[in-house]
Amino acid sequence: MADHDRPHVLMMSEITVDGKLTLRRGASSKILMKYMAPETGVLLHQTRAECDAIMVGANTIRIDNSILTVRLVEGKSPIRVIPSNLADIPPDANILGPDARTIIAVSEAAPAERVARLRERGVDVIAVGEDYVDLPGLMRILKEDYGVSRMMIEGGPTLNWSMLNHRLVDEIRLIHLPFIVGGADTPSLVGGMRIETEEEMIRLSLKRHFMCGSNLVTEWILLYGDEGAGEA
Ligand SMILES: NC(=O)c1ccc[n+]([C@@H]2O[C@H](COP(=O)([O-])OP(=O)(O)OC[C@H]3O[C@@H](n4cnc5c(N)ncnc54)[C@H](OP(=O)(O)O)[C@@H]3O)[C@@H](O)[C@H]2O)c1
16 A cells, blocks of 8 residues: 555566566666567556656666656656666766656765766756665655656666565566576566565565567556465
8 A cells, every 4th residue: 555655656677487677687678678569668658658757776777778758659758766876877878868857866975076967967866865865765755846646667676676675666567578588697676685584575466467469467566564465
């Protein structure tokens, strides 16, 4: 159930049968996205158009140089939100372009000159958190100061883990790609720290599944605790 002081959050990702988000560590997810059915590309952009904001981690920006706008359907592009602890955003990043509004969320440890350079590019820079971006605090600011009611996150695994760990995700929508890429260190849907016990498993409930072109799409509701978990 969403808290009223933060946006409703949908995590959306394309994912291989073995749960990976890219071909190998350091590779852009755009390589795999080429294999999405055209209808699924439209679904992705339709979902963006239905959201007030879209968030991806700074490492995805550094690797994929994402644009994060609505292009395949009519509609307004959401506000782009990028957390980066030390304001480490490349000067040629597409999200610094004029196509949509952009917020860079940084920690108080971010160097002032980097922050100033980003502001010169016309983006909003929000400092929230001492050494790391305080994601729950950022969610409250997005809701209260920017009127964000619905937000999607498009990865990567490090940000996905942090958002789930703070219980800030309400729904997950996965676009399943019919490939296996392997690789023990290839990024999967959720990175971060491993859990130690089964009590820590994050529980979900399947809401819907459907075919979009040739891709299976599954939609999940986050339960977090053990509600709805039956005896095996
Ligand atoms: N298949 C897909 O749908 C999909 C989608 C997105 C990404 N990807 C892939 O995922 C890979 C990148 O994933 P990644 O795990 O390395 O990086 P990531 O999750 O994209 O970004 C992590 C970065 O976010 C910033 N951050 C700031 N505050 C944070 C917080 N509280 N918690 C977590 N992160 C915070 C940090 O940036 P600083 O280092 O600047 O402090 C951190 O290094 C790429 O290969 C990309 O292609 C795939």
